[in-house]
Amino acid sequence: MSDCGKLIVVSGPSGAGKSTVISRVMEQDKSVVFSVSATTRKPREGERDGADYYFIDTERFQKMIDNGELLEYARYVDNFYGTPKAPVEENLAKGLSVLFDIEVQGAMQIRDKCPEAILIFVIPSKFSEIEKRLHARGTDSEEKILQRIRTARIEYSMALNYDYIVLNDDPDTAANEIKSIITAEKCKTANRQKYLSEVC
Numbered sequence: 014m015s016d017c018g019k020l021i022v023v024s025g026p027s028g029a030g031k032s033t034v035i036s037r038v039m040e041q042d043k044s045v046v047f048s049v050s051a052t053t054r055k056p057r058e059g060e061r062d063g064a065d066y067y068f069i070d071t072e073r074f075q076k077m078i079d080n081g082e083l084l085e086y087a088r089y090v091d092n093f094y095g096t097p098k099a100p101v102e103e104n105l106a107k108g109l110s111v112l113f114d115i116e117v118q119g120a121m122q123i124r125d126k127c128p129e130a131i132l133i134f135v136i137p138s139k140f141s142e143i144e145k146r147l148h149a150r151g152t153d154s155e156e157k158i159l160q161r162i163r164t165a166r167i168e169y170s171m172a173l174n175y176d177y178i179v180l181n182d183d184p185d186t187a188a189n190e191i192k193s194i195i196t197a198e199k200c201k202t203a204n205r206q207k208y209l210s211e212v213c
Contacts, residue, residue: 019110019198020101020127021045022120023191025135026165027090028146030181034135035114037188045195046104048113051077054092057152067097084126087118090160094119110195117171124174131198133191134175138182140165 025031039047051067053074062068069077074093077083086095096113104111113123123130137143143165147158172178177194181187198204 017204018044018105018108019195020105020123020130021110021112021191021195022123022130022132023112023114023135024117024120024132024168024175025181026143026168027161028143028150028165029135029137030146030184030187031114031135033184034179034181034187034191035112037184038112038191041188042192042195044108045110045112048096048101048111050094050096050113050115051083052092052094054094085115085119085122087116087122089116089118090157090164096123117168117174121171121174131177131194132175133177133179133194134172135179135181135187136169136172138180140169142182 023031023035035047038045049063049065049067051069051074053069053071054066056062056066056068060066060068071093074086074095077095077097078086082098083095084098084101086093088094094116096115096119101111113119115123120132124132137146144158144162147153147161153161177190179187179190179194
């Protein structure tokens with residue numbers, strides 16, 4: 014008997030370093046697969062279609078909503094993001110855990126539809142680090158950065174709806190915390206009571 018896969022939702026504001034932390038988790042734990050989101054935003058340098066995101070236009074995104082193909086979706090800083098349902102269901106059926114990198118709106122939708130999902134909020138230990146990282150990226154205008162900072166403040170207020178808060182001052186430490194959370198969740202009595210069946 015193998016342990017069942019988990020739905021692991023990772024959120025955090027722009028500049029929290031989620032992508033780096035998630036990539037470390039994926040490298041080190043092969044039982045966890047990444048849920049590739051669909052988005053209407055343009056690819057950033059180095060991002061690959063089908064690996065980082067499914068980059069689609071707004072018309073195609075709307076069709077996915079209309080056809081019930083998305084587990085969740087949200088509008089974030091003028092673009093749409095959503096999770097295609099089919100790949101998630103396929104991976105869970107194989108006993109793999111599925112890790113989502115999604116915004117707080119989408120995370121709350123997943124919690125409503127899948128109460129067993131594990132919600133993790135990633136932030137640096139100081140909010141000022143968010144501003145510093147956004148400026149260091151050099152990919153957004155000052156107006157867009159200010160918009161992301163305003164959004165980050167709202168997202169921070171939603172953190173208490175999450176099961177765990179992981180501090181990302183060091184990506185390796187943060188990745189280890191997420192892996193520990195996944196291990197602890199798999200070891201819960203409710204998930205392992207089947208191993209007692211021979212005696213109880």
